[in-house]
Amino acid sequence: MQTYEVDGWTALGDPTRRAIFERIADRPxxxxxxxxxxxxxxxxxxxxxxxxxxxxxxxxRADGTRRIYRLRPDGLGALRADLDRFWTQALxxxxxxxxxxxxxxx
Amino acid sequence: xxxxxADTSVRTSIVVEAPLERAFKVFVEDFDRIKPREHNxxxxxxxxxxxxxxxxxxxxxxxxxxxxxxxxxxxxYEPPDRVVFSWDISPHWQIETDPEKTSExxxxxxxxxxxxxxxxxxxxxxxxxxxxxxxxxxxxAADQGWPLYLQRYADLLNV
Numbered sequence: 001m002q003t004y005e006v007d008g009w010t011a012l013g014d015p016t017r018r019a020i021f022e023r024i025a026d027r028p029x030x031x032x033x034x035x036x037x038x039x040x041x042x043x044x045x046x047x048x049x050x051x052x053x054x055x056x057x058x059x060x061r062a063d064g065t066r067r068i069y070r071l072r073p074d075g076l077g078a079l080r081a082d083l084d085r086f087w088t089q090a091l092x093x094x095x096x097x098x099x100x101x102x103x104x105x106x
Numbered sequence: 107x108x109x110x111x112a113d114t115s116v117r118t119s120i121v122v123e124a125p126l127e128r129a130f131k132v133f134v135e136d137f138d139r140i141k142p143r144e145h146n147x148x149x150x151x152x153x154x155x156x157x158x159x160x161x162x163x164x165x166x167x168x169x170x171x172x173x174x175x176x177x178x179x180x181x182x183y184e185p186p187d188r189v190v191f192s193w194d195i196s197p198h199w200q201i202e203t204d205p206e207k208t209s210e211x212x213x214x215x216x217x218x219x220x221x222x223x224x225x226x227x228x229x230x231x232x233x234x235x236x237x238x239x240x241x242x243x244x245x246x247a248a249d250q251g252w253p254l255y256l257q258r259y260a261d262l263l264n265v
Contacts, residue, residue: 083116083229083232084116084118087116087118087227087229088118090140090141091118091119091120091225091227092120093139093140094120094122094132094133094136094140094225095120095122097136097139097140098122098124098128098129098132098133098136099122099123099124
């Protein structure tokens, strides 16, 4: 299981990054395209893409002089890994609750 | 606690020091305490999470403004042994209205001793969330939301 510097939820907490991410989800895009579609400078777009990439949300590849960004194709494997963690944690929380002494009626 | 996963499902289990009936009751009635309120698709804070204890019921979050997010349908309700519910959340943190694109969670409660219960959870048919993964949008657009959402949940529980 990979770990990333920033978790995806945090990365998407920023509205501009969310907008960038949604455009990339629609189809792969280059930095210049994103900058032209959004009220954000090209350097700012690059910075946001860096965060998204560090969070494991997007990947890039060179296309001539451009870099094309797309979502990471982790698919089912990533979903399973995260659900596995999710339920393991949820059951741990459940265990803590269920093993508490029953509350006395007020 | 142990975990394992098949290709399109996740299985995990835990043993709790509680009688069978109480183990079941707490899971359903205290689901609000198992699931953090920050785990939220509403636009407002969650006031409570409700697990309706009947087939055809929902699990839903109710916001502080009264709005509701019904994100699961109870498919089987067999106290104190078993409950099954659907998982109706799309990869983009929205309710999935197409049942064909939802997965399901089965929770089984097995008595080990009069005071100890094993709880087995299986979240299966995960591939249904990916309907279209290989098709439109370069085959990757639909599969990103869940991991993020769940990671956030895990982080909250992990404090």
